[in-house]
Amino acid sequence: MKRTKVNEMKVIFDSKSENESLARYICAAFCAVFDPTVEALADVKCTVSEAVTNCVVHAYKDTVGKIYMTLKAYNDSSVSISIRDKGCGIEDTKQAREPLFTTDLAGERSGMGFPIMESLSERFSLKSKPGVGTQVSMSFKLDKNTKG
Amino acid sequence: MNTHEKLKLEYADNVMIAYVSDDIDHHRAKGIREGIDARLYADRPERFLLDMSEVSFMDSSGLGLILGRFTLCRELGIDFALSNPSREVEKILDLAGTSRLIRIEKSEKRKDK
Numbered sequence: 001m002k003r004t005k006v007n008e009m010k011v012i013f014d015s016k017s018e019n020e021s022l023a024r025y026i027c028a029a030f031c032a033v034f035d036p037t038v039e040a041l042a043d044v045k046c047t048v049s050e051a052v053t054n055c056v057v058h059a060y061k062d063t064v065g066k067i068y069m070t071l072k073a074y075n076d077s078s079v080s081i082s083i084r085d086k087g088c089g090i091e092d093t094k095q096a097r098e099p100l101f102t103t104d105l106a107g108e109r110s111g112m113g114f115p116i117m118e119s120l121s122e123r124f125s126l127k128s129k130p131g132v133g134t135q136v137s138m139s140f141k142l143d144k145n146t147k148g
Numbered sequence: 149m150n151t152h153e154k155l156k157l158e159y160a161d162n163v164m165i166a167y168v169s170d171d172i173d174h175h176r177a178k179g180i181r182e183g184i185d186a187r188l189y190a191d192r193p194e195r196f197l198l199d200m201s202e203v204s205f206m207d208s209s210g211l212g213l214i215l216g217r218f219t220l221c222r223e224l225g226i227d228f229a230l231s232n233p234s235r236e237v238e239k240i241l242d243l244a245g246t247s248r249l250i251r252i253e254k255s256e257k258r259k260d261k
Contacts, residue, residue: 017174020175021171021173024205042205042236046206046207046240049173049174050207050208053173053208057174108177108212108215110209110244112240112243112244113208116208116240119243120243
């Protein structure tokens with residue numbers, strides 16, 4: 001079976017912290033068509049929360065900018081999610097992906113955002129340019145809930 | 149918006165228990181943190197238990213909340229333990245490899261969802 005896209009959604013929202021939960025519930029609702037397991041859905045919600053929090057806390061810091069979220073669903077029960085901002089960008093993406101690394105020492109960040117995104121998604125990519133913005137792309141294979 | 153609504157604090161016999169529930173993300177962590185820390189500074193209990201049995205979602209902001217309270221308790225000489233973490237909380241703790249650092253106490257009343 002050829003892998004084809006069956007649905008697509010684009011959402012643009014403000015980088016306000018109350019939108020962190022909104023973003024993950026939008027993604028969970030988008031995935032619901034595949035009837036995924038609770039665990040698979042939890043992984044999607046967690047990674048989206050991490051990516052959006054990064055936009056709010058780091059990319060736009062003390063300002064409010066737009067977050068661009070694109071969701072795509074495929075006929076093999078997989079979903080890809082990209083979260084992009086036009087914020088400050090990341091100087092050293094390799095360092096940013098290291099566990100426990102954080103630039104926000106006062107904010108009680110754990111430095112585990114990118115490591116969590118990498119381990120919970122099937123595919124993960126991070127593109128960033130200082131002064132231009134950052135894009136995180138992740139894909140997930142959604143295991144079907146067989147419990148009924 | 150009141151961000152303390154889902155935080156319940158109990159204090160008896162020198163033991164303080166904070167019950168945190170629902171979703172813990174960056175948006176909610178600050179209010180929970182401020183609510184807990186104010187009482188820790190004021191009451192200085194011997195023991196502090198962070199009960200996370202009713203947490204339905206947690207990301208790395210929740211991890212920051214746990215590690216931050218662990219550090220504060222150590223500074224104040226308060227015995228810290230995480231009580232009955234839900235599966236959602238345990239998953240993030242496992243990913244972060246914090247199991248050697250944070251003491252976890254599980255009581256029998258834990259509900260397995």
